[in-house]
Amino acid sequence: xxxxxxxxxxxxxxxxxxxxxxxxxxxxxxxxxxxxxxxxxxxxxxxxxxxxxxxxxxxxxxxxxxxxxxxxxxxxxxxxxxxxxxxxxxxxxxxxxxxxxxxxxxxxxxxxxxxxxxxxxxxxxxxxxxxxxxxxxxxxxxxxxxxxxxxxxxxxxxxxxxxxxxxxxxxxxxxxxxxxxxxxxxxxxxxxxxxxxxxxxxxxxxxxxxxxxxxxxxxxxxxxxxxxxxxxxxxxxxxxxxxxxxxxxxxxxxxxxxxxxxxxxxxxxxxxxxxxxxxxxxxxxxxxxxxxxxxxxxxxxxxxxxxxxxxxxxxxxxxxxxxxxxxxxxxxxxxxxxxxxxxxxxxxxxxxxxxxxxxxxxxxxxxxxxxxxxxxxxxxxxxxxxxxxxxxxxxxxxxxxxxxxxxxxxxxxxxxxxxxxxxxxxxxxxxxxxxxxxxxxxxxxxxxxxxxxxxxxxxxxxxxxxxxxxxxxxxxxxxxxxxxxxxxxxxxxxxxxxxxxxxxxxxxxxxxxxxxxxxxxxxxxxxxxxxxxxxxxxxxxxxxxxxxxxxxxxxxxxxxxxxxxxxxxxxxxxxxxxxxxxxxxxxxxxxxxxxxxxxxxxxxxxxxxxxxxxxxxxxxxxxxxxxxxxxxxxxxxxxxxxxxxxxx
Numbered sequence: 001x002x003x004x005x006x007x008x009x010x011x012x013x014x015x016x017x018x019x020x021x022x023x024x025x026x027x028x029x030x031x032x033x034x035x036x037x038x039x040x041x042x043x044x045x046x047x048x049x050x051x052x053x054x055x056x057x058x059x060x061x062x063x064x065x066x067x068x069x070x071x072x073x074x075x076x077x078x079x080x081x082x083x084x085x086x087x088x089x090x091x092x093x094x095x096x097x098x099x100x101x102x103x104x105x106x107x108x109x110x111x112x113x114x115x116x117x118x119x120x121x122x123x124x125x126x127x128x129x130x131x132x133x134x135x136x137x138x139x140x141x142x143x144x145x146x147x148x149x150x151x152x153x154x155x156x157x158x159x160x161x162x163x164x165x166x167x168x169x170x171x172x173x174x175x176x177x178x179x180x181x182x183x184x185x186x187x188x189x190x191x192x193x194x195x196x197x198x199x200x201x202x203x204x205x206x207x208x209x210x211x212x213x214x215x216x217x218x219x220x221x222x223x224x225x226x227x228x229x230x231x232x233x234x235x236x237x238x239x240x241x242x243x244x245x246x247x248x249x250x251x252x253x254x255x256x257x258x259x260x261x262x263x264x265x266x267x268x269x270x271x272x273x274x275x276x277x278x279x280x281x282x283x284x285x286x287x288x289x290x291x292x293x294x295x296x297x298x299x300x301x302x303x304x305x306x307x308x309x310x311x312x313x314x315x316x317x318x319x320x321x322x323x324x325x326x327x328x329x330x331x332x333x334x335x336x337x338x339x340x341x342x343x344x345x346x347x348x349x350x351x352x353x354x355x356x357x358x359x360x361x362x363x364x365x366x367x368x369x370x371x372x373x374x375x376x377x378x379x380x381x382x383x384x385x386x387x388x389x390x391x392x393x394x395x396x397x398x399x400x401x402x403x404x405x406x407x408x409x410x411x412x413x414x415x416x417x418x419x420x421x422x423x424x425x426x427x428x429x430x431x432x433x434x435x436x437x438x439x440x441x442x443x444x445x446x447x448x449x450x451x452x453x454x455x456x457x458x459x460x461x462x463x464x465x466x467x468x469x470x471x472x473x474x475x476x477x478x479x480x481x482x483x484x485x486x487x488x489x490x491x492x493x494x495x496x497x498x499x500x501x502x503x504x505x506x507x508x509x510x511x512x513x514x515x516x517x518x519x520x521x522x523x524x525x526x527x528x529x530x531x532x533x534x535x536x537x538x539x540x541x542x543x544x545x546x547x548x549x550x551x552x553x554x555x556x557x558x559x560x561x562x563x564x565x566x567x568x569x570x571x572x573x574x575x576x577x578x579x580x581x582x583x584x585x586x587x588x589x590x591x592x593x594x595x596x597x598x599x600x601x602x603x604x605x606x607x608x609x610x611x612x613x614x615x616x617x618x619x620x621x622x623x624x625x626x627x628x629x630x631x632x633x634x635x636x637x638x639x640x641x642x643x644x645x646x647x648x
Contacts, residue, residue, distance in 0.1 A: 032207060037085070047084060050068070061208075074321055076340050086219060106226050107128050118173075125166045137178070138190075140214070142214075143230050169194075169234070172193070172197060172199070181203075192237075194237060209229075212235040212238065238359050251365075253281055255280075263303075269360075273314040279369045294377075304375045314362050317354035330372055345366065377479060408435040409432060409433070410435055410447075412430045414430070430449070447466065462578050493614045497524070497616055500612050506535040509534075510533055523616075565628070574610035577600050
């Protein structure tokens with residue numbers, strides 16, 4: 001036994017050591033993705049990596065777990081190919097890539113790595129001696145495709161002056177030390193061999209590594225005198241900050257004016273890692289003049305609008321392979337994604353130019369202005385949402401100017417499918433006298449409306465409700481007011497439970513029964529009740545002789561017990577009912593409720609109309625007498641003895 005225990009402890013210690021080693025030796029994102037690609041390529045032989053290739057293009061990516069199963073890059077189908085992992089090559093007649101590439105100098109490594117055009121230009125610029133001799137250099141080598149993608153006038157200017165322009169351009173792609181992918185940390189900068197200008201590295205969580213926003217497509221190509229990383233574009237030296245870039249581009253004139261008016265010029269001149277989605281003059285011109293002038297004349301709204309276009313970190317276009325929420329300087333998020341070759345914002349391909357680099361960030365041009373909720377009026381919050389019917393109804397009732405004003409309000413906006421008929425007279429009661437968020441609401445709270453009524457707040461495990469209407473979407477916090485989308489049109493109470501029942505002809509028999517049983521006072525008291533109210537149709541299912549006896553004074557006791565079983569202690573609107581909810585009746589063991597296909601059921605009886613609101617509770621109409629589902633012996637005896645109804 002002792003030997004067995006010792007073996008068990010030894011194995012446990014080894015396991016803990018292995019876990020600690022793995023945790024402490026955490027890989028970079030690139031290495032983690034490379035490892036996953038190796039695992040997926042293992043069935044095809046040693047040192048084989050699985051690659052995702054976007055159909056119809058030559059763009060390839062090492063595969064991560066999510067992409068492996070989705071088989072999509074930027075929303076486009078991707079096919080799996082299998083290639084030798086970096087540093088390995090095939091051998092005739094052998095499976096996989098068993099042979100390590102022979103180490104040669106950087107000049108020859110350029111040819112092996114598929115950067116033969118860069119190799120050719122090093123010859124022309126008399127750089128060969130510098131990269132095939134002693135030393136240690138990192139070369140970010142543009143691929144052949146990268147050179148061919150350069151505008152002809154730029155390429156002609158380089159090759160026509162090889163001893164200065166081309167040599168300088170190549171030197172800017174070189175760093176005077178060996179830098180592996182592990183050394184390329186996110187946000188790091190390294191001094192290039194061209195006039196000490198820095199190159200800027202970003203190593204993203206999805207494993208993509210960029211230098212000056214050019215993606216490393218073949219990484220860690222080791223050489224005897226350094227290392228080569230093949231990149232997908234020719235990079236250029238950066239000397240100006242983001243604001244200097246804006247200051248010199250006439251297409252950003254309106255943005256430049258807005259930044260100055262908001263006092264944000266200094267921020268974009270300071271050190272940082274910003275991403276600016278820069279609206280062009282055209283983008284500003286698309287906004288209705290009244291809206292634009294209101295925002296430009298409101299320093300708070302203007303600052304929010306501009307900060308909504310700025311990310312807190314630098315995001316190059318090539319780092320995006322799927323949609324991701326990213327936090328802005330304004331505090332909310334933008335969905336930054338891609339659709340094929342196009343970078344997208346909030347699902348829209350509005351980015352016209354990408355990766356304009358400054359020393360403190362990157363600029364992407366957009367042709368639509370992004371207006372955050374915090375810069376909008378209530379009427380603007382409602383536009384293009386699921387509350388267009390409510391919007392039209394508020395306008396039709398003459399409340400449009402109020403919704404476009406600067407008064408602190410909270411709008412409870414019913415979704416379009418909540419409207420069943422004319423309800424204009426109720427609109428004032430959908431406006432609260434102060435600006436609130438749903439996070440500030442609590443159970444039992446009372447809210448004052450512009451219509452002069454008080455609305456009650458009910459907090460349930462599954463919902464947050466104001467009277468009969470429950471919050472159905474995230475809050476929209478505008479410049480002065482907020483909008484809470486709700487699932488129903490509010491029907492504030494106008495009387496007690498007894499008043500509600502008396503006002504509805506469907507409950508005439510129930511009203512009489514309550515009066516006969518001496519329960520009128522209970523229906524008018526302040527204590528909150530939930531009443532599952534049998535309609536006349538429900539009572540008419542009882543055989544006529546029994547019904548007559550039940551409704552006479554001689555049946556008062558039976559009637560009293562029957563009715564109390566239809567009343568729950570507390571307030572439960574339909575929005576608070578889950579798939580399985582229990583409530584304690586005033587008589588009996590329990591009422592079991594559920595929600596199926598948007599219908600509330602109580603002890604398997606469907607509620608035909610829910611949420612008839614009262615000042616002291618809520619009424620739910622049922623077309624059948626509710627019977628106990630499972631009875632204790634005591635309650636079964638009482639029910640059978642005192643209530644002359646079939647139980648099943």
